[in-house]
Amino acid sequence: MVEQQQATHDWSKFMFDQLYxxxxxxxxxIPDAGNDRLIHYAGQQDDTQVVLLTTEEEGIAICAGVDLAHQRGILCMQSSGLGNCVNYLSLVKAGKFPLLMMITMRGDYGEQNPWQYPMGAAVEDVLETMGVSIYKIEQASDVDVAVQGALHATAAGAQAAAIVVGQKFLGAKAF
Structure with missing residues (x-):
C-alpha cells in the first residue's frame, strides 16, 4: 500500500527509484512533458548519465553500446517517435541485446492533436510485430508491476521491453 501511495503521489520519482x-x-x-520529471531525477544522481538525443533511434544504438559496456540503460520517448525506431528495433533481435524503453503515449485518451492519432493507434502493433514485450501503465497501481516486469524481462537478456505510459494516466496534452 505504501508503494501504491508513493506511485500515486509522484510516479516519476517512484519509477526512477525502481529503475535505479x-x-x-x-x-x-527525447525531451517530452511525459518523461521530464523522470529525467530530472536521473540528472540529480552522481552515478547516472542523461543523454539528450536528436532523434529517437539514436537511443537504441546508445542502449546497445551501454549493454556492450556491461551497464543498463533506458530509452525514453513519446509514442510518435516509435515510428522512427522500427528499423533499429531489428538490430535488437539480430544483435541479441536487451533494450528497455519508456514510451509516453499520444494519440489516445483525450488527444487534441489529430496528427498524433495514427502512430498512437499503431504503437502496440508495432511493438508486438518487432517482438517487444509491452508493460502498460494506465493507473498508479500499474507502475510497480510494469517497471518490475520490464526490468526483469530485459535483465534476462536478448529481449526488448517497453513500459507504455497511457495518456489517461499522464493526462492529455492541449497541443
Whole structure:
C-alpha cells in the first residue's frame, strides 16, 4: 500500500527509484512533458548519465553500446517517435541485446492533436510485430508491476521491453 501511495503521489520519482534499483544508469531521451520529471531525477544522481538525443533511434544504438559496456540503460520517448525506431528495433533481435524503453503515449485518451492519432493507434502493433514485450501503465497501481516486469524481462537478456505510459494516466496534452 505504501508503494501504491508513493506511485500515486509522484510516479516519476517512484519509477526512477525502481529503475535505479534495477541497475539503470543511462537515461537516453527525447525531451517530452511525459518523461521530464523522470529525467530530472536521473540528472540529480552522481552515478547516472542523461543523454539528450536528436532523434529517437539514436537511443537504441546508445542502449546497445551501454549493454556492450556491461551497464543498463533506458530509452525514453513519446509514442510518435516509435515510428522512427522500427528499423533499429531489428538490430535488437539480430544483435541479441536487451533494450528497455519508456514510451509516453499520444494519440489516445483525450488527444487534441489529430496528427498524433495514427502512430498512437499503431504503437502496440508495432511493438508486438518487432517482438517487444509491452508493460502498460494506465493507473498508479500499474507502475510497480510494469517497471518490475520490464526490468526483469530485459535483465534476462536478448529481449526488448517497453513500459507504455497511457495518456489517461499522464493526462492529455492541449497541443
Amino acid at each position: 534499483e534495477g541497475g539503470i544508469r543511462i537515461f537516453a531521451h
